[in-house]
Amino acid sequence: MSVKVYIPTPFRALTGGQSRVETEAGDVKGLLGDLEARFPGMRDRLRDEQGVLHQFINVYVNSEEISALDGEATALKGGDDVSIIPAVAGGSAFTIEEVKRYSRHFLLQDVGPSGQRKLKNARVLLIGAGGLGSPAGLYLAAAGVGTLGLIDFDVVDHSNLQRQVLHFTDRVGDLKVESAKQTIGMLNPNVKVEAHNAILDSSNAFELFREYDYVLNGVDNFPARYLANDAAVLLGKTLIDGGINQFEGQVTVYKPGHGCYRCLYPAPPPPGAVPSCAEAGVLGVLPGIVGSMQALETIKQILGIGDPLVGRLLLFDALSMEFRTLKLRRDKGCPVCGDHPTITELIDYHEFCGAPIPAELADQRDRVAVH
Ligand SMILES: [Zn+2]
Structure with a gap:
């Protein structure tokens, strides 16, 4: 049961430049755990010292933010698209409405959040x-x-x-x-x-x-x-x-x-x-x-x-x-x-x-x- 994860630009140094990673996981918690295990440094980017997901990190499953679903317990099935979207400095972060609206752009390697920001500006x-x-x-x-x-x-x-x-x-x-x-x-x-x-x-x-x-x-x-x-x-x-x-x-x-x-x-x-x-x-x-x-x-x-x-x-x-x-x-x-x-x-x-x-x-x- 393979799930694709979109890796945001600032995190790609950890994934060897990969913008998309495939993983096998039954829920979001398992998926994030897998990324943390495979890519050293990922855990600090995603979680604070108590292990809680940073507030400035949003995780989307098929364009729905997980807080609107079951949080990290949100179940995943084969073919799901997961996106990790960090807030961006400079006040031009996207609202949840925008992330949903432009989700098909976010999935494109040549657009993604950085391209969407260029469009917005x-x-x-x-x-x-x-x-x-x-x-x-x-x-x-x-x-x-x-x-x-x-x-x-x-x-x-x-x-x-x-x-x-x-x-x-x-x-x-x-x-x-x-x-x-x-x-x-x-x-x-x-x-x-x-x-x-x-x-x-x-x-x-x-x-x-x-x-x-x-x-x-x-x-x-x-x-x-x-x-x-x-x-x-x-x-x-x-x-x-x-x-x-x-x-x-x-x-x-x-x-x-x-x-x-x-x-x-x-x-x-x-x-x-x-x-x-x-x-x-x-x-x-x-x-x-x-x-x-x-x-x-x-x-x-x-x-x-x-x-x-x-x-x-x-x-x-x-x-x-x-x-x-x-x-x-x-x-x-x-x-x-x-x-x-x-x-x-x-x-x-x-x-x-x-x-x-x-x-x-x-x-x-x-x-x-x-x-
Ligand atoms: Zn001319």
Whole structure:
């Protein structure tokens, strides 16, 4: 009857670096006794001189803290997951509610309590509480990103409900940032939402971006797209970019020094050259997929895990269900991130919308090669 035990980072020096140990025990007392016997020094970490479990040590069996069960007498059965979670100095220890909520993260070797703390301390700005911002905001909040900034100037419209899943029918007419704040609060009250009911423009972009570690771009128009790009480049912020058009989506991560949107499209097309948002339309599920991938890339950035979409543009065709990855290189001649930039301050373009279709990228840009 084998039980897995999660060993917290500070205790791994005792287990030879192992984050997970298997043991045979019928109850928690037996399990802790086994660890104490196998790993010298473990007993002092777990118990005081009287042999009582330290108050700053919590033991969870399948996401329930043992004090809510039968204490050390809590019975174990094969396949149970046991986690030993010490309180953490610095006042950012998790509440029991948080430990339960994030238990599936705690079980992941690449996340665990230290990764969860990184998420909790992270500050992410979402530009737009619409099609992309909705799934991204929901998943970032659910994952425990501690502070989410939201900027949007719009109110909820009936036509938004087909894809903007932060909003509900009874919120039509409400400010999107307020509706989003309400929904996120219902999902995860541990998340602090900072609502900015404003249009992103040259007067507020720098001030806003400075307040956050990462910026997730969920805009649907060129003026905001160029503005967000330029502000991120000029401030050295990582921008997790996403775009959708009818049945196609694209995702990439613009990291300082690794290229930007203007490396691909140095200047916006003239108004009228691309379909307007209203004419173009979008399949309702598509932003859900693209925005979720943006949330995933944001979490990978925060945790520093995996292979990020830096220098790569992911294209998704919803109709053929195909993903393609194109290489994206920094252009030395880029007007904002190149060797001799000509754009050194923010520009407010006139309002128009639509997005270049991804296929053009592959065919017309020699600096973008099929991966
Ligand atoms: Zn660039």
